[in-house]
Every structure is written in C-alpha cells, then in structure tokens.
Amino acid sequence: MKSEVRVGRRTVPVSNWEKVLFPDDGITKGDLVEYAIAIAPKMLPYLRDRPLTLERYPDGLRGEPFFQKNVSKYFPEWVPRAPMPKKNGTVTYVLANDAPTLAYVANQAAITHHVWLSTASCPYQPDQLIFDLDPSVENFDAVRTTALAVRAALIERGLVPFVKTTGSRGLHVVVPLRPSASFEEAYAFATGIAEELIRERPDLLTLEFRKADRGDRIFLDINRNAYAQTAVAPYSVRPRPGAPVAMPLDWSEVSDPTLRPDGFHMRDAVERADLWKGFRAAAKRLPVRPAR
Numbered sequence: 173m174k175s176e177v178r179v180g181r182r183t184v185p186v187s188n189w190e191k192v193l194f195p196d197d198g199i200t201k202g203d204l205v206e207y208a209i210a211i212a213p214k215m216l217p218y219l220r221d222r223p224l225t226l227e228r229y230p231d232g233l234r235g236e237p238f239f240q241k242n243v244s245k246y247f248p249e250w251v252p253r254a255p256m257p258k259k260n261g262t263v264t265y266v267l268a269n270d271a272p273t274l275a276y277v278a279n280q281a282a283i284t285h286h287v288w289l290s291t292a293s294c295p296y297q298p299d300q301l302i303f304d305l306d307p308s309v310e311n312f313d314a315v316r317t318t319a320l321a322v323r324a325a326l327i328e329r330g331l332v333p334f335v336k337t338t339g340s341r342g343l344h345v346v347v348p349l350r351p352s353a354s355f356e357e358a359y360a361f362a363t364g365i366a367e368e369l370i371r372e373r374p375d376l377l378t379l380e381f382r383k384a385d386r387g388d389r390i391f392l393d394i395n396r397n398a399y400a401q402t403a404v405a406p407y408s409v410r411p412r413p414g415a416p417v418a419m420p421l422d423w424s425e426v427s428d429p430t431l432r433p434d435g436f437h438m439r440d441a442v443e444r445a446d447l448w449k450g451f452r453a454a455a456k457r458l459p460v461r462p463a464r
Contacts, residue, residue, distance in 0.1 A: 174202065179209055182250065182272035186279045193232040193281060196413045199438075201281060204409065207438045208278035212271035214446045215407040219274075221291040223256050223265035225402050226277055227284035233411055240282070241265060251276060254292035258400065267292060283411045286402035290351065295399070297351035298358050299455065301331075302403050303366070304393035305342045308386045312341075312433060314376060316426050318369070318390055319343045323423065325365050332454035335426055337433045339410035339418040343426070344403060348455035355399045361458055362394035406448060407441050410434070417441045420448040 174189045189202035226240040243253050243264050252267040268274055268285065277285075289300040303322050305315050319335055322345045326333040331347045338344055349358070363379075369392065370377045378389040396403050404410070404418045416434035419441060425431055436444075 177205060177209070177275060179272040179275045180270070182270075184272050184275045184279065186275075191232070193229055193283065194413065194415050195232060195234055197415060199415050201279065203438075204281070204283065205275050205278040207409065207442070208274040209271060210442045211407050211438075212274050214441070215274070215405065216268070216271070217452070218406045218448070219268040219285065219287060221254075221267060221269065221293055222287040222405075223254060223263075223292055223295075223400075224268050224277075225286040226266065226280065226282035227286060227411065228280060228282045229411055230281045232281075233413075237411065239286075248276070256292065256295060256400070265292070283409050283415075285405040285408040287405045288400065288402055289397065290355075290399070294351045296355065297353060298355055298397065299349050299351040300403075301347040301349055301358055301362060301458070302394075302396050303345040303362065304338070304391075304396060304403070305345065306391040306393050307341055308383065308391065309388045311388070311390075312431070313429065314390060315342055315433070316429075316431065318373075318377065318392075319345055319426050320423075321369055321372075322365065322392075325369060329459045331456050331459070334448055334451060334454075335421050335423060336406055336448075337416075337419045337421065337431075337436060338404060339408070339416040339434055339436070340404075340412065341433050343433060344418075346403075348451050350455045350457050353458040355397060358458060359394065359397045362397050366392040366394050409438060419444070420446065422447045 177184050191201045229237045241263050251273050252269045255262045255264045289298045323333045334346050336344050378386050380386045406420050408418045410416050417436050419436035
C-alpha cells in the first residue's frame with residue numbers, strides 16, 4: 173500500500189490508498205488521487221487562485237460528508253492558501269494552484285471541489301457569471317433547450333457563454349468576465365436575463381427558490397452570483413454512483429438528445445480534449461443593461 177506519491181517535484185503523503193469511497197463501484201481513495209494527478213493539467217486553470225471549498229467523504233459515500241472551508245492546521249505549509257474576509261472574521265481557504273495540492277486534498281477524501289466566481293486577488297469583482305439550470309422533475313430535454321435559450325440571450329449581449337454538465341442533474345451555463353463589475357451588478361444582470369426568459373416560457377422556467385413553489389419548472393438558479401458563493405468546478409467528481417464528473421462541453425453536444433448530466437466519468441475526463449480552451453481569452457466586460 174502506498175504511503176506517498178511523487179507529483180512533479182513534490183512528495184505527497186497518502187494514507188489508506190485502498191479505502192473504498194464509492195462502494196457500488198469499487199472506486200478507492202487511491203483512484204481519486206490518481207485521477208487528481210492525471211486531470212491536473214486540464215483542471216488547474218479553472219481552480220487557480222480561487223478560494224476552494226472541499227466536499228469531503230472520509231468514510232466514503234455511505235458515511236457522513238462535510239464541507240471544509242478553513243484550511244486544517246495539519247495541512248502542509250506548501251499547500252497554497254488565502255485568508256478571505258467574511259462577516260465578523262476571516263476564512264483561510266485552500267488555493268488549488270498546483271498538482272501536488274490537488275493530490276493532497278484528494279487524499280483527504282475531498283471528492284468535489286466548489287470554487288468562487290472571483291479570485292483571491294480580486295475577490296469583489298467576479299470574473300465569471302453562472303446560470304445553474306436545475307430541473308424539478310426528470311426532463312433533461314427541457315434543460316438542454318433552456319441552456320440554448322440562455323446562450324442565445326447572452327450572445328445577443330456580446331458575451332461568450334460556455335456550458336458544462338454538473339455531474340448531477342443539470343447544466344451550468346458559464347460566462348467569462350473581465351473583473352470590473354461588482355457582484356451586485358452581476359446578479360442584477362443575471363436576474364434580467366432570467367426574467368426575460370421566464371416571460372417567454374413561464375410554464376417551463378422559474379426563479380422560485382423554494383422547491384415546493386416550482387412545480388415541474390426548471391429553476392434558473394442565479395444565486396451563485398454573489399460574494400463567497402461557489403459552483404462545482406469543471407472536471408470535479410461528484411459523490412454519486414459511478415463517480416460522474418462535471419464535464420466541459422462543446423455547444424454542439426447540448427443538441428444531442430443522448431446527452432446526460434451525469435454521463436461523463438473520470439476516464440472520460442482524462443481522455444477527452446479540454447473543450448473550454450480559450451475560456452479566459454473570451455472574457456468580456458459585463459454589459460451595462462441586461463434587458464432588451
């Protein structure tokens with residue numbers, strides 16, 4: 173059983189290499205560490221300098237998970253970190269800026285990575301805008317149709333949207349931004365887009381936060397567009413049977429009726445090309461007015 177792995181110039185300690193985290197699939201902590209090392213070249217550009225919340229499953233999917241924001245005292249000094257202000261205090265987050273850190277947090281049974289929509293160096297100006305399309309019932313065809321409608325509305329305003337599966341039930345439409353606007357401005361812009369789409373399809377879409385008020389409609393979740401809110405990172409594994417991955421897509425794939433939100437897995441992520449290359453280069457300033 174391994175007690176360490178070499179990642180670049182760093183030796184990363186590991187423990188319980190053969191511990192099964194996904195009991196229905198036999199996926200072990202060692203498998204998760206190896207995935208972290210293999211996916212690092214693709215994943216790190218979407219994590220670098222972003223405060224990271226770790227979704228940890230120390231006893232596997234059948235055990236009790238927890239979310240970790242503050243860096244543990246026992247994390248080695250070489251793990252990058254950033255103290256970020258919060259109400260009445262500070263939270264010191266991990267920054268997954270390199271492959272050794274990705275491997276280290278995988279050894280902590282951190283299955284899913286949740287990242288900010290701003291960076292630690294520019295925390296109050298988002299450099300991403302996100303629409304989380306969350307279905308209330310199993311109707312992924314409607315989610316795909318909605319993603320295309322969101323895309324059209326954003327392109328009309330001069331923005332360049334990207335899309336990924338969540339690895340769970342929906343899709344994320346993500347827009348790279350130049351970090352100039354505030355979170356309040358970004359949220360207002362996203363609200364305007366959502367309200368416009370809801371006027372066009374009130375039977376299909378909603379901004380209702382409470383599940384009981386949504387009916388069968390898709391929740392256009394724009395609430396992540398706020399300071400210190402997070403979204404699942406591209407290529408992050410989800411704590412579901414089969415270990416699905418939040419997968420960057422080409423927009424042509426959204427039109428494919430066989431697309432599934434949890435249809436990509438760790439091997440797919442390692443073998444596929446990164447379809448979000450050029451993401452940062454596509455960043456634009458947030459338009460002043462969202463509505464037509």
